[in-house]
Amino acid sequence: METWNRFVFTFFNADIAWRYWPTIVEGLWVTIAAGLLVVVTGVTCGMLLASLRTLGIRALNIPIILFVDIFRALPPLAIILVIFFGLPNVGIVLPSLVVLWTSLGAVLAAFSEEVFWAGITSVPPGQWMASRSTGMTFGQTLFHVILPQAVKLAIPPLTNRTISITKNLALGSAIGVNEILGQANSALSMSSNATPLTMGAFLYVLVFAPLILASRMLERRYQWGGH
Amino acid sequence: MLMSSSPVASQGFLLEALQIRKTFGQTEVLKGVDLQVKAGELVFLIGPSGSGKSTLLRCCNRLEEPTGGTLKLNGTDLLARSTDINEMRRKIGMVFQSFNLYPHLTVIGNVTLALRKVMKMPKAEADARAIENLKLVGMAEKALSYPSQLSGGQQQRVGIARSLALNPMMILMDEPTSALDPELVDSVLEVIKSLRDRGMTMVIASHEMNFARNAADRVVFLENGLVVESGTAEQIFTNAQHERTRQFLRQVRH
Numbered sequence: 490m491e492t493w494n495r496f497v498f499t500f501f502n503a504d505i506a507w508r509y510w511p512t513i514v515e516g517l518w519v520t521i522a523a524g525l526l527v528v529v530t531g532v533t534c535g536m537l538l539a540s541l542r543t544l545g546i547r548a549l550n551i552p553i554i555l556f557v558d559i560f561r562a563l564p565p566l567a568i569i570l571v572i573f574f575g576l577p578n579v580g581i582v583l584p585s586l587v588v589l590w591t592s593l594g595a596v597l598a599a600f601s602e603e604v605f606w607a608g609i610t611s612v613p614p615g616q617w618m619a620s621r622s623t624g625m626t627f628g629q630t631l632f633h634v635i636l637p638q639a640v641k642l643a644i645p646p647l648t649n650r651t652i653s654i655t656k657n658l659a660l661g662s663a664i665g666v667n668e669i670l671g672q673a674n675s676a677l678s679m680s681s682n683a684t685p686l687t688m689g690a691f692l693y694v695l696v697f698a699p700l701i702l703a704s705r706m707l708e709r710r711y712q713w714g715g716h
Numbered sequence: 717m718l719m720s721s722s723p724v725a726s727q728g729f730l731l732e733a734l735q736i737r738k739t740f741g742q743t744e745v746l747k748g749v750d751l752q753v754k755a756g757e758l759v760f761l762i763g764p765s766g767s768g769k770s771t772l773l774r775c776c777n778r779l780e781e782p783t784g785g786t787l788k789l790n791g792t793d794l795l796a797r798s799t800d801i802n803e804m805r806r807k808i809g810m811v812f813q814s815f816n817l818y819p820h821l822t823v824i825g826n827v828t829l830a831l832r833k834v835m836k837m838p839k840a841e842a843d844a845r846a847i848e849n850l851k852l853v854g855m856a857e858k859a860l861s862y863p864s865q866l867s868g869g870q871q872q873r874v875g876i877a878r879s880l881a882l883n884p885m886m887i888l889m890d891e892p893t894s895a896l897d898p899e900l901v902d903s904v905l906e907v908i909k910s911l912r913d914r915g916m917t918m919v920i921a922s923h924e925m926n927f928a929r930n931a932a933d934r935v936v937f938l939e940n941g942l943v944v945e946s947g948t949a950e951q952i953f954t955n956a957q958h959e960r961t962r963q964f965l966r967q968v969r970h
């Protein structure tokens with residue numbers, strides 16, 4: 490019973506929770522805002538890069554593939570630290586939130602380029618031929634015929650990637666971004682109690698559960714004609 | 717009344733492909749093929765697998781870029797730099813062995829896409845035009861279905877309506893019935909027959925020899941990237957000049 494009480498006191502302390510929830514909710518908004526920025530820019534850039542790659546121009550494809558491979562290989566924390574501590578040496582000082590956004594945005598762009606590209610290449614060549622034979626331009630074909638099919642194929646792997654990459658927002662605490670974990674962490678050191686971390690964990694679930702639900706709905710919506 | 721002297725009338729050919737060559741890497745797949753088609757003609761393209769039938773059809777609307785030769789539609793040089801190939805392609809319909817309908821669009825969406833995006837038609841007008849053409853192939857009731865909900869024969873008829881809707885001068889068909897279950901073949905052949913009766917110019921690569929006998933104006937036998945023989949259906953089927961042609965026809969008959 491003694492251990493149980495200590496456990497509750499440490500992780501589910503109502504006083505502490507009451508005292509610190511405003512700070513942690515502040516972190517929630519930062520996480521949501523940064524998450525939206527990362528997802529929108531990452532996925533958009535990924536789709537753009539994959540589309541550029543369909544043009545089949547070597548001078549374009551080599552840098553794209555290099556970018557994709559490098560940002561898929563590097564641990565996100567390494568990218569964040571390099572940008573945050575490295576760029577000031579060449580005179581570029583970015584706010585920590587911007588560093589977090591661009592780092593994770595680039596990682597997501599790299600992964601989603603790969604996913605979109607896989608989707609684009611698995612659309613049968615007959616689809617290109619059919620569309621081009623009706624006088625549709627390359628761009629119209631890509632936009633109206635190929636991408637809708639590629640996106641359908643991309644959605645399940647893409648949502649998984651998106652969720653696992655946006656979870657890295659917690660790394661922002663390492664460079665002083667006041668997102669959920671950062672806020673919970675400072676509350677932890679001030680209160681010497683783990684309850685703020687419990688609250689943080691709860692908020693992460695609150696943020697990501699809708700994302701997972703939304704991905705389920707998207708998957709269902711994209712099942713046209715039932716196959 | 718005086719007939720306007722269209723280039724078709726003066727030159728006699730709607731499609732004129734001369735000495736078409738196509739090389740993939742090291743292999744020459746078309747070695748100088750002539751294909752001349754008059755307005756209203758139904759030309760059958762026959763030949764063994766790998767002889768270059770599909771490649772020739774694709775060269776005719778430059779889905780494959782010919783590596784040599786000249787290509788004219790209704791007097792317009794299709795290979796000229798100044799020619800807008802997208803503009804010309806919608807005058808040359810194409811129908812595919814595997815239908816190639818867009819799976820993410822409904823039947824009517826498939827037919828209207830190019831009407832909207834290429835011809836910039838307003839939605840209502842495009843829809844009306846699509847329904848009209850779907851009626852011609854007996855598919856108007858399925859306008860709101862998705863391709864995956866249709867049989868192969870139905871999909872192919874939608875494929876035909878999709879190219880028909882653009883009001884093409886001619887239609888190229890690459891084995892339009894060979895992916896179909898036998899009992900569905902006739903429904904598609906009937907549509908092709910009705911197009912022929914309405915004066916549509918068509919070039920069809922196909923192994924439907926009985927249909928060719930009944931409906932084709934001319935038959936072209938292609939082998940190894942060359943035209944071995946060409947003539948009326950009657951000539952080719954009953955009185956082929958080349959042993960190779962007779963041999964091929966014996967093979968496909970069973």
Ligand SMILES: Nc1ncnc2c1ncn2[C@@H]1O[C@H](COP(=O)(O)OP(=O)(O)OP(=O)(O)O)[C@@H](O)[C@H]1O
Pocket residue numbers: 740745763764765766767768769770771772
């Ligand atoms: N994109 C390509 N790259 C390389 N070779 C090709 C390509 N397309 C076709 N070929 C080759 O060109 C030759 C002719 O092919 P094509 O598809 O035109 O023949 P076909 O007469 O239509 O045959 P089938 O009756 O099997 O459809 C074949 O040897 C094929 O392997």
Ligand SMILES: [Mg+2]
Pocket residue numbers: 769770771890891
């Ligand atoms: Mg073929």
